[in-house]
Amino acid sequence: MKEPVGTTGLLFNEPLLWEKGKKGRSAFSLPRRDVEKHAVDEKLSGNGPDFPDLSEVDLVRHYIRLSQWNFSVDSGMYPLGSCTMKYNPKTNERQSAQPGFAQAHPLLPESLSQGVLKLMFELEQYLTEITGLDAATLQPAAGAHGELTGMLLFYVYLKSKGTPRSKILVPDTAHGTNPASASLCGYRSIPVKSNVRGVLSAQAVKELMDEDTAGIMVTNPNTLGLFEENIKAVSDIVHAKGGLVYCDGANMNAVMGIVNMGDLGVDVLHLNLHKTFSSPHGGGGPGAGPVCVGKHLEPFLPVPRVIKQKGKYILSEDFPESIGKVHAFYGNVGVMIRAYSYILSLGAEGLKKASQLAVLNAAYIKDNLKGTFHLPYNRPCMHECVFSDKFQEPYKVTTLDIVKRLMDYGFHPPTIYFPLVVPGAIMIEPTETESKEDIDLFIDALKAIAREARENPELLRAAPQKTKRRRLDETAAARKPCLRG
Amino acid sequence: MRYLPHTPEDVAAMLKAVEIDSLEGLFAHIPKDCRRKDALKIPQPLTEWELNDHIDTLAGSMAVSPQYKVFMGAGSYEHYIPSAVSFLLSRSEFVTAYTPYQPELSQGTLQAIYEYQTLATRLLGMEVANASQYDGASSLAEAMLMAIRVSRQKTVAVSRAVHPSYRRVLETYFEPTDLNIRELPYLSDGTTDLSSIEDMGDLGAVALQSPNFLGCIENIEALKQKLQNKKALLVVCFSEPLAYGLYKNPGQCGADIACGEGQSLGIPRSFGGPALGMFASKMKYVRNMPGRLVGQTTDLDGKRGHVLTLATREQHIRREKATSNICTNHSLCALAAAMYMAALGGSGFKELARLNYDKSEYLKTALVNAGFKLPFSRATFNEFVIEFPAGFKKTYQRLLKKKIVAGLPLAGFYPELKNHYLLCVTETMTREDMDTLVKEVSS
Numbered sequence: 001m002k003e004p005v006g007t008t009g010l011l012f013n014e015p016l017l018w019e020k021g022k023k024g025r026s027a028f029s030l031p032r033r034d035v036e037k038h039a040v041d042e043k044l045s046g047n048g049p050d051f052p053d054l055s056e057v058d059l060v061r062h063y064i065r066l067s068q069w070n071f072s073v074d075s076g077m078y079p080l081g082s083c084t085m086k087y088n089p090k091t092n093e094r095q096s097a098q099p100g101f102a103q104a105h106p107l108l109p110e111s112l113s114q115g116v117l118k119l120m121f122e123l124e125q126y127l128t129e130i131t132g133l134d135a136a137t138l139q140p141a142a143g144a145h146g147e148l149t150g151m152l153l154f155y156v157y158l159k160s161k162g163t164p165r166s167k168i169l170v171p172d173t174a175h176g177t178n179p180a181s182a183s184l185c186g187y188r189s190i191p192v193k194s195n196v197r198g199v200l201s202a203q204a205v206k207e208l209m210d211e212d213t214a215g216i217m218v219t220n221p222n223t224l225g226l227f228e229e230n231i232k233a234v235s236d237i238v239h240a241k242g243g244l245v246y247c248d249g250a251n252m253n254a255v256m257g258i259v260n261m262g263d264l265g266v267d268v269l270h271l272n273l274h275k276t277f278s279s280p281h282g283g284g285g286p287g288a289g290p291v292c293v294g295k296h297l298e299p300f301l302p303v304p305r306v307i308k309q310k311g312k313y314i315l316s317e318d319f320p321e322s323i324g325k326v327h328a329f330y331g332n333v334g335v336m337i338r339a340y341s342y343i344l345s346l347g348a349e350g351l352k353k354a355s356q357l358a359v360l361n362a363a364y365i366k367d368n369l370k371g372t373f374h375l376p377y378n379r380p381c382m383h384e385c386v387f388s389d390k391f392q393e394p395y396k397v398t399t400l401d402i403v404k405r406l407m408d409y410g411f412h413p414p415t416i417y418f419p420l421v422v423p424g425a426i427m428i429e430p431t432e433t434e435s436k437e438d439i440d441l442f443i444d445a446l447k448a449i450a451r452e453a454r455e456n457p458e459l460l461r462a463a464p465q466k467t468k469r470r471r472l473d474e475t476a477a478a479r480k481p482c483l484r485g
Numbered sequence: 486m487r488y489l490p491h492t493p494e495d496v497a498a499m500l501k502a503v504e505i506d507s508l509e510g511l512f513a514h515i516p517k518d519c520r521r522k523d524a525l526k527i528p529q530p531l532t533e534w535e536l537n538d539h540i541d542t543l544a545g546s547m548a549v550s551p552q553y554k555v556f557m558g559a560g561s562y563e564h565y566i567p568s569a570v571s572f573l574l575s576r577s578e579f580v581t582a583y584t585p586y587q588p589e590l591s592q593g594t595l596q597a598i599y600e601y602q603t604l605a606t607r608l609l610g611m612e613v614a615n616a617s618q619y620d621g622a623s624s625l626a627e628a629m630l631m632a633i634r635v636s637r638q639k640t641v642a643v644s645r646a647v648h649p650s651y652r653r654v655l656e657t658y659f660e661p662t663d664l665n666i667r668e669l670p671y672l673s674d675g676t677t678d679l680s681s682i683e684d685m686g687d688l689g690a691v692a693l694q695s696p697n698f699l700g701c702i703e704n705i706e707a708l709k710q711k712l713q714n715k716k717a718l719l720v721v722c723f724s725e726p727l728a729y730g731l732y733k734n735p736g737q738c739g740a741d742i743a744c745g746e747g748q749s750l751g752i753p754r755s756f757g758g759p760a761l762g763m764f765a766s767k768m769k770y771v772r773n774m775p776g777r778l779v780g781q782t783t784d785l786d787g788k789r790g791h792v793l794t795l796a797t798r799e800q801h802i803r804r805e806k807a808t809s810n811i812c813t814n815h816s817l818c819a820l821a822a823a824m825y826m827a828a829l830g831g832s833g834f835k836e837l838a839r840l841n842y843d844k845s846e847y848l849k850t851a852l853v854n855a856g857f858k859l860p861f862s863r864a865t866f867n868e869f870v871i872e873f874p875a876g877f878k879k880t881y882q883r884l885l886k887k888k889i890v891a892g893l894p895l896a897g898f899y900p901e902l903k904n905h906y907l908l909c910v911t912e913t914m915t916r917e918d919m920d921t922l923v924k925e926v927s928s
Binding site for chain 2: 014016018029030033034036038040041044045049051052054056063068069071072074080086087088093094095096099109111112114116118126129130132141142143148152155156164175176182184185186188227229231232256259260263274280281283286287323326327328329331332334337341343344346348354356357361363364366368380403404413418432433434435467469473476
């Protein structure tokens with residue numbers, strides 16, 4: 001094995017913001033005052049915030065030092081399952097930072113904002129083409145916000161047909177956001193067990209689907225990295241009872257140009273532009289969660305919608321059946337610009353190639369590690385594969401220990417303990433932007449860790465050792481919350 | 486493609502290792518009738534050169550400063566962003582990291598968000614702030630849902646002077662529930678009419694925005710008085726938090742929950758998003774709060790560190806019983822706000838707020854002196870409403886041609902406010918810009 005990428009270097013200690021600075025410093029240049037002072041109503045005036053005063057140098061060193069305590073995609077492989085931590089192209093940052101976009105006021109007259117409206121209109125078209133659905137809204141600000149929008153669409157659509165119904169089917173492999181989003185719309189989640197193959201069976205859905213059930217929320221490929229092979233039969237069952245099929249498109253990166261979600265019977269689907277379409281995660285957002293729908297749900301999409309009229313793009317409120325607004329303005333436009341740039345940079349061929357290589361990378365990892373770690377579903381995988389810590393149990397080493405040790409080798413851990421159907425799950429999604437060499441290093445690291453688990457398990461339990469901080473006491477943090485300084 | 490590192494030899498070697506003969510073969514296990522038959526109808530890939538040209542054309546068609554003078558706020562404000570803030574915010578280590586679920590590798594993000602939470606509580610005068618929501622509108626909707634959970638009531642009252650878009654989002658969130666929204670009208674001075682509150686039964690929350698959408702500072706303490714013996718929580722919403730550099734903050738006025746939009750704090754307008762949902766409350770309600778929280782703790786060596794905490798409120802643990810469905814939030818925007826607040830410092834924040842106020846008062850006075858009507862007498866911060874004479878629409882259009890956007894016409898939001906315009910002045914407008922505006926609207 002080559003030398004692991006993880007090493008130690010000189011990092012700096014850095015106090016909390018308010019532990020540095022001195023009254024009277026400033027890192028801000030105020031514009032020259034060109035108006036007189038005007039009296040303020042004293043009854044209404046306050047003392048202003050108690051912020052520390054820092055110089056620009058204080059400020060810059062503070063955040064540069066903090067930044068060095070982070071792992072990021074730009075520093076190394078980040079194989080978080082179902083999170084699609086692919087490389088974030090730098091040209092996208094250039095495009096979204098153009099002053100014409102970055103400084104644009106959202107309530108400008110339409111005649112003065114044609115450029116961004118055209119971009120949004122075209123992005124909707126590309127996303128509907130990629131998903132194989134008919135119409136889209138870009139308003140939702142994140143995946144879960146898209147799910148909420150989708151569930152609201154279920155609600156108003158079914159209400160327009162008579163009753164919104166009260167239940168929703170949610171597979172046991174679903175993301176936690178699914179039942180949480182459904183519950184905001186008053187839907188009670190009915191869990192559906194996946195079968196021995198790790199997917200939904202038509203029979204299981206048939207037994208639960210009734211006329212008081214709004215439909216089903218499927219993730220396809222699911223969080224085990226498996227294609228829901230019975231999806232068409234499942235859709236037929238749901239539709240036959242008057243229900244709708246929701247697809248959580250978090251894993252769309254596996255199937256661009258390969259599967260047409262509309263053909264599978266999907267009625268509503270959300271995408272995560274910060275996963276599949278390469279916009280950065282920003283340490284937890286902002287993302288964007290556009291929702292694509294079939295023709296029959298289009299009248300209910302959020303307003304305003306961008307439409308083209310006599311060669312001009314306008315924002316139309318003229319959709320009387322709409323669920324209303326889900327965002328103060330039109331959604332996360334800055335994120336949309338990045339996704340748009342990504343789609344235009346790759347084109348049809350490139351998008352399909354991205355999905356193919358994402359699947360190839362995952363399959364390669366799965367085949368190379370399946371003797372080393374327990375693979376609960378030994379079947380062809382899509383863009384991610386799920387192992388468990390079962391083989392390491394005899395050495396009293398857990399998934400947590402394994403992935404903490406992985407940090408010392410210079411890799412971000414995979415998603416762990418999810419999906420819930422696999423105890424001690426280790427869910428690996430390499431994405432297409434990792435090269436064979438880096439993936440080989442990752443595989444070597446995990447094999448080395450499996451060896452260490454047998455020979456020196458304490459090394460894993462004490463990991464990580466090379467990070468800025470060692471394992472943190474999360475129990476104490478929750479028991480006595482200290483949420484501000 | 487420059488983001489796809491695989492050479493044909495790599496692909497061949499990897500396919501051989503997985504014993505599959507082609508890239509297409511990787512999908513052979515997908516039932517045939519589930520596989521896409523046609524190719525994607527997406528344009529041919531653009532080179533970076535072509536993409537730059539294309540984007541420059543689109544962005545070039547937009548009306549922005551310095552070519553345009555846009556006297557428009559209404560929930561999206563033009564403030565100067567210090568170069569240091571933009572520079573620091575572009576650090577890859579912040580931008581390309583995921584949610585800090587693995588704290589040992591995310592201490593940078595975690596400490597920065599802990600600092601954001603702290604600065605947010607200091608700005609808003611509250612005891613605890615979360616790591617962010619999407620925007621002001623979703624913050625208000627989540628605040629009302631939280632107040633309902635705390636108070637166990639069924640009705641909320643919202644001022645008509647709360648941002649109209651926020652109210653619409655609230656309506657959307659409430660549509661599938663059995664909860665009711667009552668609207669509080671505004672008075673002739675531009676503040677909310679609180680006279681009906683006493684008679685409202687079942688009341689779980691009352692929300693005011695201050696400064697409100699009409700620019701006016703609300704009398705929140707009066708509402709606090711009225712709620713003393715009620716279960717209802719006092720929710721204070723905002724779209725321009727810079728105002729709290731000059732005026733009392735929500736906490737000082739007795740707010741139980743403070744929520745709103747933080748775009749003003751160093752975030753570009755970007756045609757309305759991404760922005761920053763700010764969310765804060767009293768500590769006693771923390772377990773009912775939506776969204777992520779960062780807390781302080783120690784590591785195995787006893788050194789100070791930070792982690793995500795109180796996660797049992799959240800969807801990935803609690804699923805359908807979570808306090809919210811939010812997962813991805815607006816972390817990088819919160820970081821921008823923290824950097825901005827730190828760049829200004831307490832002293833700079835107050836000075837900047839005062840400058841916004843003084844400039845806005847300058848324009849307000851000049852317009853009144855020029856004979857235009859100020860319909861609402863209440864104190865304002867950096868936005869105010871002017872009633873222009875009937876037929877002003879034509880003048881407005883003429884000014885657009887001169888690259889001046891003379892405020893936001895209010896008739897679309899408040900049909901009774903015909904010929905009323907909401908004008909905004911921040912530190913980015915000079916005295917000369919304002920003099921030109923006064924001259925043009927008067928001629």
